[in-house]
Amino acid sequence: MDEQLVFPIVEILLRKLQFLHKQNVPLGRWCVDITELEKLETILSSFRAVLLDAEKQQLHNNDVRGWLKKLKDACHDAEDTLDELEIEALHNRQLKMDQSRSITRKVRDFISCSSSLRFMIDSSQQIKEIRERLGGVEDDFSKFSFKDRVHHLHDINGNVPKKRAIITHSSFVVASDVFERDGDKENIINFLTQNDNSDISDNLDVHGNIIYISGLSGIGKTTLAKLVYNDKRIDETFDIKMWVCCPQKYLEKEIIIDMIYSVTGRIENNMEKDQLLQVLHNILNKKKYFLVVDEFFNPIFFSINWTKFTGLLSGGAKESKIIIITAWERRLSSINRLSFGSSLTLFMKYAFKKGKEKNLYLIKIGEEIAAKCAGCPLVLKVLGSIHYFSTDEDDWKYVRDNIKSEKETETEPEAISILKLGYDLLPSHLKQCFIYCSVFPKDHGFNNITLIQFWMAHGLLQSDDENEEPESIGMRYINELRWRCLFQDFEQNFDFITFKMHHLVYCLARKIADDVDERLVMDSGKQYRHISLKYVDDVKKPLVGSTMTRSILFFEMISSSQSLIISCISKHPNLRVLDFRDSDIEVLPESIGKLKHLRYLNLTRNIKIKRLPKSIFMLRILETLLLGGCKVLEELPGDIRNLVNLRMLVFSSKQRRLPENGIGCLTSLRRLGISSCYHLENLFEDIGRLQALRTLIIEDCPKLVCLPPGAKDLSSLENMMFSDRETSAKCYLKMDMPVLQRLKPHLQMLCIDGLLEFNEWPQWLLQCSANTLQWLAIKNCPNMEGLPSEPLQILKSLEVLEILNCPKFSSFPEDMHGLTTMRELKVRDCSDLSKRCKRDIGEDWPKINHIPRIELDGKDDPESKLGKDIMRLERLLFILWSGSCLIKVAAS
Structure with a gap:
C-alpha cells in the first residue's frame, strides 16, 4: 500500500511560517510579499484540520491516497523554499547582532546585499507558485468528506513528562510476560549444567556443545534465551557469560567488543583489533564460559567464518557451552507457538494495562484478535500495546476484520502484515518517526541522543508547548514507541539510552518506507x-x-x-x-x-x-x-x-588550549563532549556563557587538571561525566577544584570514570545534587574508598548506583537502606564489596535488600525481595482479573 503521511510535513511548514513572523525581518522591503505568506499559512491551516482524518480514510480510498500524494509533493517543495527564507532571516539577525565586525567584513556584507536581494525576489516568486499549487490541491478538497480531528501531543497520561526516566538493564525479563516456556527452559538449563546429557539432548537441537534455538521471528526465541541466561544455576555453573548480537556481515571487531562488554561492562571502541583480542584472551584464560549468539539470520554466510569465530574463543575451557538463536529452520525447533489461552492473556495484559477501563465489548473484540494471531508473542504485545491507546471500537474492529485467518502469523510476511494494522492506528507524528528508523541498518543499536538529533534535523519533533525543548520531545517520542513495544532492550549508560527494534518491527518500518519512497x-x-x-x-x-x-x-x-x-x-x-x-x-x-x-x-x-x-x-x-x-x-x-x-x-x-570567543559563543549549545584531546591543558575561559548547556562530557584529556572559573556559571547543567577510558592515559583531573565548590546546577546524572585523584566524596557534589541526583556511577577509581559519611538521605532521589572496579571501596554506609528510591545497584570488580553484598550472607545485605535489581560482578540477582514480590503480585492480580473478564464475556 502506497500510504502517504502529510500531517507532520504541514506541521513543519506552519512552524517555519510562525518563525519567520517572529524574526521581525522586514520581508516586505526585501520583496517577499507578506500577503503571500499569510495566504500560504491559511491554506496549510485548513489542510491541518482534516489531515488526520484524510490519512485514516486513505486506508480504504485510493482517491484520498492520490490527493495526499499531490499535497505531500507540494509540501516538500514548499519546505525547501521556507527553509531558505529561515536561513536568510537567521543570517540577517546575526549581522545585526555582530557589532564587532571589521570594516572589510562590513564592506563584504554590503556587497552581498545584491545577492540577497536577488534571492528574495526568486523566493517571492517561488512562494507564489507554491501557494498557487497548493490552492489547486485545495480545489479538490470538496470531493471528500473529511472531518476535523483535534491533534494533541502528550504522553500516556495526557501530559508532558518533566522528570527524566532512568532505564534499567535490558536483560531482565518480566516473568508475567512469559508463557509456556518452563519446559523449554528446564531442558536447556539441564543440558548446560549437567555432565551427562545423553537423554536431555534428544529433546534439543544440539551439535556438540552448541544448542540451537530456532523458530519464526517474534515467537520468543530471545526471551527464552534471556530466561536461561539470567537463571542463577547458569551463574553457579559457568565462570563467565557473554551475549553477542551477530551482524548480517561477519564483523570480527564488533563481535569481540560485544563479548568484552558482556563481561566488563565497558565498550572498548577506541582499541585496535589486536588490543581487543588480547583483552578477550585475558578474560577467557581457560575459564568455563556460556555464550549466547543472537540474531543469527545468515547461517550460510556466517558458516564460512565459523572457524574465525570459534578461534576467538580458543582461550576458554572445553566444557564451555554456546546457544545460537536463529530463524533458520533446523531439524528440530526448540520453541513452539503459544496456545490460545496464553495468547489471549498476553494480549489483554498489554491492551488493558495501567487501569484502563475494561470495556466488555472491546474485550470481546480483543479475544477475536488474539485468536487470529495466536502463538506469536511479539505480535500480541505490539497489537495489545497499540490498542491500549485507543477506545474507539472502529479501530479495534479494523484490526480484527483485516486479519485474514487464524494461521496468519505462520510466515514472516504474514506477521508483518498484521503488525501493519497496528501501525495504522499510530498517531501521525509517531508514524513518521517510526518510518525514519528504517534509514538505519537492520541490526543497528540505537541510542536516544543521535536518534533524537536525527529526527530533529528533519523537523519531526512537535509539541503543544512551545517552550518544550526538542530533546525532551524526542525522548517522549522514544518512550511512546517503547510503550507500544516498537522499541525494546533498553539499557542506560550515563544519559545514553541504547535500544533496538525487533527484526519483525524493523522489517515493517522498512516495508512502509519503501512503499512511500522514503529510503x-x-x-x-x-x-x-x-x-x-x-x-x-x-x-x-x-x-x-x-x-x-x-x-x-x-x-x-x-x-x-x-x-x-x-x-x-x-x-x-x-x-x-x-x-x-x-x-x-x-x-x-x-x-x-x-x-x-x-x-x-x-x-x-x-x-x-x-x-x-x-x-x-x-x-x-x-x-x-x-x-x-x-x-x-x-x-x-x-x-x-x-x-x-x-x-x-x-x-x-x-590543541593545548581552547580560545575565548569560540565555543563560548554557541549559546544554543545543549550538549558538549570533549574527547581524546591528549594535549589539552585549558578549556575556554568564557564557558560560563553556555547558559543552555545541559550535558558536559570530558573524556581522555589527561593533561586537563581543572575547569576554568566560568564553569561555576553553568546554571542549566544537569549531567556531567569525567572519564579516562584509555588505560594508557593517566587522568589527574581534580575533583576538589575551587570552581566546582561554586557550581550552581542541580545535577541529575554524574559519572566519574578512571580518575586517579578521586579518593573521597567532594562537598560540592552534595551541594549541587541534593534532592536531584538520580543516576551515579563511580568506575575505575583505584583510590575511592566509599560513599560520604554524612547522612545519605541528602541523595533521596537516587535511583541507580554503579560501583565498578574500585578495589578500595569496601562497604556501604549504615544508612544505605534510607535510599528508598533506589531501583538498581551494580557492583563489579570490587572484591570486598561484592562479598559483603551477597544475598543473605553478606554483611551489607541488610542495607541493600530493598533494591529491586542488584547485579554483582555481571550476574543479576532476580530474586531481590521487592522485585520478586512485585512480579508475583502482578502476575497473581492479572490472572485473577483476566479470569473474571472472560467469565463476564461468556455470561454476556
Missing part, C-alpha cells in the same frame, strides 16, 4: 529521500543525484570516501543529514558550505582528517556537529562561533 534501494535507479548504506559492497555504482534527497548515511569505512563525499555534496544540495563516520577522509571539501539546509554532520572517527574548511562555518542552521575520535584534527577554528544554532558538539583535537 534507498541501490539498484532501483530511483530517487529517494534517504540513502543509507552499511557495507562497502553496497556502493556498486555512483549515487543518483537528486534535490529530493534529505539524508545520506554510511555505517562502515568506505575506502574511496574522498571522491564519494565530494559526489554526495555536489549531487544532493538539499541534505539535512550527512553521516560519514569511520571513513578515511583526509580533506573535507570546501563545497560542504553549499549544503545550506544541513542540520546534522557526523564525521566521528575520521582518523585522517586534519583541518576543517572555513566554509563549514557557513552552515548557519547546523544543529549537530560530531567530530569525536578525529584524533589528528589540529584545531577547532575560532569561526566556530558562527554556528549559532548548534545544539550538540562533540570533538577531538590536538
Whole structure:
C-alpha cells in the first residue's frame, strides 16, 4: 500500500511560517510579499484540520491516497523554499547582532546585499507558485468528506513528562510476560549444567556443545534465551557469560567488543583489533564460559567464518557451552507457538494495562484478535500495546476484520502484515518517526541522543508547548514507541539510552518506507529521500543525484570516501543529514558550505582528517556537529562561533588550549563532549556563557587538571561525566577544584570514570545534587574508598548506583537502606564489596535488600525481595482479573 503521511510535513511548514513572523525581518522591503505568506499559512491551516482524518480514510480510498500524494509533493517543495527564507532571516539577525565586525567584513556584507536581494525576489516568486499549487490541491478538497480531528501531543497520561526516566538493564525479563516456556527452559538449563546429557539432548537441537534455538521471528526465541541466561544455576555453573548480537556481515571487531562488554561492562571502541583480542584472551584464560549468539539470520554466510569465530574463543575451557538463536529452520525447533489461552492473556495484559477501563465489548473484540494471531508473542504485545491507546471500537474492529485467518502469523510476511494494522492506528507524528528508523541498518543499536538529533534535523519533533525543548520531545517520542513495544532492550549508560527494534518491527518500518519512497534501494535507479548504506559492497555504482534527497548515511569505512563525499555534496544540495563516520577522509571539501539546509554532520572517527574548511562555518542552521575520535584534527577554528544554532558538539583535537570567543559563543549549545584531546591543558575561559548547556562530557584529556572559573556559571547543567577510558592515559583531573565548590546546577546524572585523584566524596557534589541526583556511577577509581559519611538521605532521589572496579571501596554506609528510591545497584570488580553484598550472607545485605535489581560482578540477582514480590503480585492480580473478564464475556 502506497500510504502517504502529510500531517507532520504541514506541521513543519506552519512552524517555519510562525518563525519567520517572529524574526521581525522586514520581508516586505526585501520583496517577499507578506500577503503571500499569510495566504500560504491559511491554506496549510485548513489542510491541518482534516489531515488526520484524510490519512485514516486513505486506508480504504485510493482517491484520498492520490490527493495526499499531490499535497505531500507540494509540501516538500514548499519546505525547501521556507527553509531558505529561515536561513536568510537567521543570517540577517546575526549581522545585526555582530557589532564587532571589521570594516572589510562590513564592506563584504554590503556587497552581498545584491545577492540577497536577488534571492528574495526568486523566493517571492517561488512562494507564489507554491501557494498557487497548493490552492489547486485545495480545489479538490470538496470531493471528500473529511472531518476535523483535534491533534494533541502528550504522553500516556495526557501530559508532558518533566522528570527524566532512568532505564534499567535490558536483560531482565518480566516473568508475567512469559508463557509456556518452563519446559523449554528446564531442558536447556539441564543440558548446560549437567555432565551427562545423553537423554536431555534428544529433546534439543544440539551439535556438540552448541544448542540451537530456532523458530519464526517474534515467537520468543530471545526471551527464552534471556530466561536461561539470567537463571542463577547458569551463574553457579559457568565462570563467565557473554551475549553477542551477530551482524548480517561477519564483523570480527564488533563481535569481540560485544563479548568484552558482556563481561566488563565497558565498550572498548577506541582499541585496535589486536588490543581487543588480547583483552578477550585475558578474560577467557581457560575459564568455563556460556555464550549466547543472537540474531543469527545468515547461517550460510556466517558458516564460512565459523572457524574465525570459534578461534576467538580458543582461550576458554572445553566444557564451555554456546546457544545460537536463529530463524533458520533446523531439524528440530526448540520453541513452539503459544496456545490460545496464553495468547489471549498476553494480549489483554498489554491492551488493558495501567487501569484502563475494561470495556466488555472491546474485550470481546480483543479475544477475536488474539485468536487470529495466536502463538506469536511479539505480535500480541505490539497489537495489545497499540490498542491500549485507543477506545474507539472502529479501530479495534479494523484490526480484527483485516486479519485474514487464524494461521496468519505462520510466515514472516504474514506477521508483518498484521503488525501493519497496528501501525495504522499510530498517531501521525509517531508514524513518521517510526518510518525514519528504517534509514538505519537492520541490526543497528540505537541510542536516544543521535536518534533524537536525527529526527530533529528533519523537523519531526512537535509539541503543544512551545517552550518544550526538542530533546525532551524526542525522548517522549522514544518512550511512546517503547510503550507500544516498537522499541525494546533498553539499557542506560550515563544519559545514553541504547535500544533496538525487533527484526519483525524493523522489517515493517522498512516495508512502509519503501512503499512511500522514503529510503534507498541501490539498484532501483530511483530517487529517494534517504540513502543509507552499511557495507562497502553496497556502493556498486555512483549515487543518483537528486534535490529530493534529505539524508545520506554510511555505517562502515568506505575506502574511496574522498571522491564519494565530494559526489554526495555536489549531487544532493538539499541534505539535512550527512553521516560519514569511520571513513578515511583526509580533506573535507570546501563545497560542504553549499549544503545550506544541513542540520546534522557526523564525521566521528575520521582518523585522517586534519583541518576543517572555513566554509563549514557557513552552515548557519547546523544543529549537530560530531567530530569525536578525529584524533589528528589540529584545531577547532575560532569561526566556530558562527554556528549559532548548534545544539550538540562533540570533538577531538590536538590543541593545548581552547580560545575565548569560540565555543563560548554557541549559546544554543545543549550538549558538549570533549574527547581524546591528549594535549589539552585549558578549556575556554568564557564557558560560563553556555547558559543552555545541559550535558558536559570530558573524556581522555589527561593533561586537563581543572575547569576554568566560568564553569561555576553553568546554571542549566544537569549531567556531567569525567572519564579516562584509555588505560594508557593517566587522568589527574581534580575533583576538589575551587570552581566546582561554586557550581550552581542541580545535577541529575554524574559519572566519574578512571580518575586517579578521586579518593573521597567532594562537598560540592552534595551541594549541587541534593534532592536531584538520580543516576551515579563511580568506575575505575583505584583510590575511592566509599560513599560520604554524612547522612545519605541528602541523595533521596537516587535511583541507580554503579560501583565498578574500585578495589578500595569496601562497604556501604549504615544508612544505605534510607535510599528508598533506589531501583538498581551494580557492583563489579570490587572484591570486598561484592562479598559483603551477597544475598543473605553478606554483611551489607541488610542495607541493600530493598533494591529491586542488584547485579554483582555481571550476574543479576532476580530474586531481590521487592522485585520478586512485585512480579508475583502482578502476575497473581492479572490472572485473577483476566479470569473474571472472560467469565463476564461468556455470561454476556
